[in-house]
Amino acid sequence: DAGVIQSPRHEVTEMGQEVTLRCKPISGHNSLFWYRQTMMRGLELLIYFNNNVPIDDSGMPEDRFSAKMPNASFSTLKIQPSEPRDSAVYFCASTSGLAGSKTQYFGPGTRLLVL
Amino acid sequence: DQQVKQNSPSLSVQEGRISILNCDYTNSMFDYFLWYKKYPAEGPTFLISISSIKDKNEDGRFTVFLNKSAKHLSLHIVPSQPGDSAVYFCASISGGGAQKLVFGQGTRLTINP
Numbered sequence: 001d002a003g004v005i006q007s008p009r010h011e012v013t014e015m016g017q018e019v020t021l022r023c024k025p026i027s028g029h030n031s032l033f034w035y036r037q038t039m040m041r042g043l044e045l046l047i048y049f050n051n052n053v054p055i056d057d058s059g060m061p062e063d064r065f066s067a068k069m070p071n072a073s074f075s076t077l078k079i080q081p082s083e084p085r086d087s088a089v090y091f092c093a094s095t096s097g098l099a100g101s102k103t104q105y106f107g108p109g110t111r112l113l114v115l
Numbered sequence: 116d117q118q119v120k121q122n123s124p125s126l127s128v129q130e131g132r133i134s135i136l137n138c139d140y141t142n143s144m145f146d147y148f149l150w151y152k153k154y155p156a157e158g159p160t161f162l163i164s165i166s167s168i169k170d171k172n173e174d175g176r177f178t179v180f181l182n183k184s185a186k187h188l189s190l191h192i193v194p195s196q197p198g199d200s201a202v203y204f205c206a207s208i209s210g211g212g213a214q215k216l217v218f219g220q221g222t223r224l225t226i227n228p
């Protein structure tokens with residue numbers, strides 16, 4: 001079975017450019033999460049969706065960040081405009097959402113470098 | 116405020132011995148705990164979990180212990196193998212329908228041959 005798929009795996013861009021990260025959750029999972037990992041703050045939740053609906057976006061750092069989930073098999077995280085402090089590894093995770101199932105399964109991450 | 120703390124940034128253990136990784140939490144609403152393992156350039160991989168109604172859960176070489184009164188959990192790996200060298204994260208989640216995982220900072224485990 002395919003796990004969570006993220007693209008691109010690496011992204012290098014210049015400050016001010018728009019960056020779009022993509023995620024395909026595990027088939028059948030109905031909850032999707034975006035995390036960011038930095039040296040300073042570790043792994044932190046940015047936003048999560050249940051059944052394609054954003055539930056909690058309190059972790060989104062500022063208005064430059066936006067996330068969408070147009071359907072059950074695709075989500076994007078967009079940064080516009082990007083800044084050097086956005087450099088981090090961004091992970092997407094999904095979970096089945098079934099009662100009692102709390103384990104989140106992570107994708108391989110997108111390593112973003114903003115110059 | 117850091118609700119989940121892994122106070123040891125690194126740990127070095129001899130192959131074949133027991134590795135013990137520790138995690139403390141402050142939020143008494145947390146009722147489910149998970150350990151993830153992470154290799155470089157990969158995403159965290161789920162390892163083992165425990166519900167607050169239990170104090171121990173075992174899966175092969177991995178055992179997680181939960182001490183609710185001390186708000187402390189630990190992961191035991193025995194025997195340790197070179198492939199266990201990775202960064203280990205503990206994570207906690209609140210009860211009910213909550214889905215927000217709160218992660219510790221991670222402990223880098225190195226297994227020496």
